[in-house]
Amino acid sequence: MKSITVQQPQQMVIENRPLPEPAPEEVRVKVKLAGICGSDSHIFHGHNPFAKYPRVIGHEFFGVIDAVGEGVTTSRIGERVSVDPVISCGHCYPCSVGKPNVCAALVVLGVHRDGGFSEYAVVPAKNAHRIPDEVPDESAVMVEPFTIAANVTAQVQPREEDIALIFGAGPMGLTTLQALKGVYGVKRVIVADRIAERLEMAKHCGADHIVDNGKAPLSAWFERAQIKPTLIIDAACHPSILQEAIALASPAARIVIMGFSSEPSQVVQQGITGKELSIFSSRLNANKFPVVIKWLQEKRIAPEKLITHRFPYQQVGEAMTVFEKDQKSCCKVLLKFSE
Ligand SMILES: [Zn+2]
Ligand SMILES: [Zn+2]
Incomplete structure (x- = not known):
């Protein structure tokens, strides 16, 4: 072979x-x-x-x-x-x-x-x-990437009222976006990226707002919108994002990191405890294949x-x-x- x-x-x-x-x-x-x-x-x-x-x-x-x-x-x-x-x-x-x-x-x-x-x-x-017969081959090969999203969402239990912010419109960001919209019915999902074409893809995958954070800081966008994210997912995985997420977050928000960088992230503890933020990390998937196969059967993604x-x-x-x-x-x- x-x-x-x-x-x-x-x-x-x-x-x-x-x-x-x-x-x-x-x-x-x-x-x-x-x-x-x-x-x-x-x-x-x-x-x-x-x-x-x-x-x-x-x-x-x-x-x-x-x-x-x-x-x-x-x-x-x-x-x-x-x-x-x-x-x-x-x-x-x-x-x-x-x-x-x-x-x-x-x-x-x-x-x-x-x-x-x-x-x-x-x-x-x-x-x-x-894989059930009704799920086509090209969807079946996508189960694993969606288990990344299933692992994230199982930890943070998104709610419809959440204001979700996703950093990064690559495969991890877009699978998470589809899960937030299609499975959990989150009403407002904002996706930030620096590549216009990727942001267009996020729009196509159901993002309610797309923001080019290469052009202007995200904080300006949120100030203008007069909202604060209650759920933040770092799917861009840069060490600097954690502190930015801490600063942007609503009190009591949940933040999920997936980065694997060995570079240190500088964070200000007061920003975390002052708002009693919950910080989660997510790696691979914990028994999420059956979950995603069900999502596919139900055409939620x-x-x-x-x-x-x-x-x-x-x-x-x-x-x-x-x-x-x-x-x-x-x-x-x-x-x-x-x-
Ligand atoms: Zn992978
Ligand atoms: Zn073991």
Whole structure:
């Protein structure tokens, strides 16, 4: 089979690998579609501290089960599945409090273990979630990116009356926007970004207001509107945003950060305690695949609005370049591995 492997930072190849056999409690997935994510690009360039090389990258993928290991019913062969990349031990402290995404022995497919940019991938059977027939392939491959939004919203429990502010109209910001509007019915969602084309995409995904914060500070916009955000999501992930969010927030607001920068963020504690803000962080997803599959069945989210490019996997180099360089027109890039 062919697999897309990062041999070492900056060196990505399509190589021949032996067809893997599923171990006990595993299934083998014949991959149909996979999505490129920022973390794939980080591993490619050597910017992910957790990645070990060589590595088959890719943690957003969808396909069909074509073989099962011992202990898995053969009736699963032929099942259409999306794969949760989070593999956890099930018994450590974080697992015991419902946070397998930060398991003490966390393994992420495509990061710590070979992932989905491959014609076939073996994965734990319980990570392969059945996709209902009515959900199309291109929506099924988008389950993982939407679990990021499901993980954020499960923590902060958005309310219709919230005034939500999202920093960043990239894939994480736009999936969160769609969840806030389509699932939680939040009446006012403001999206800030510095790229006009991305803001247009946010509008298309249901943003009530879009603000170019490269042109003028957000504080001016909120002063003029005479409102304060009660829920702030940093999907732009720059270390400076936390303090800006603290300053903008309404008293009693919730702030969610998702950044992975190792640079310090300077924050003023008085700004947090003075308003008794709640600050959450969100990483990957904690058992959110069933949640998002239900959202898709109920048509509460529209993943097709985020897909801007499709490439056969043989053109992964070109696909990665578009993803990294073309921030204006590019949101989600899909790779096709089989029909
Ligand atoms: Zn991702
Ligand atoms: Zn664990």
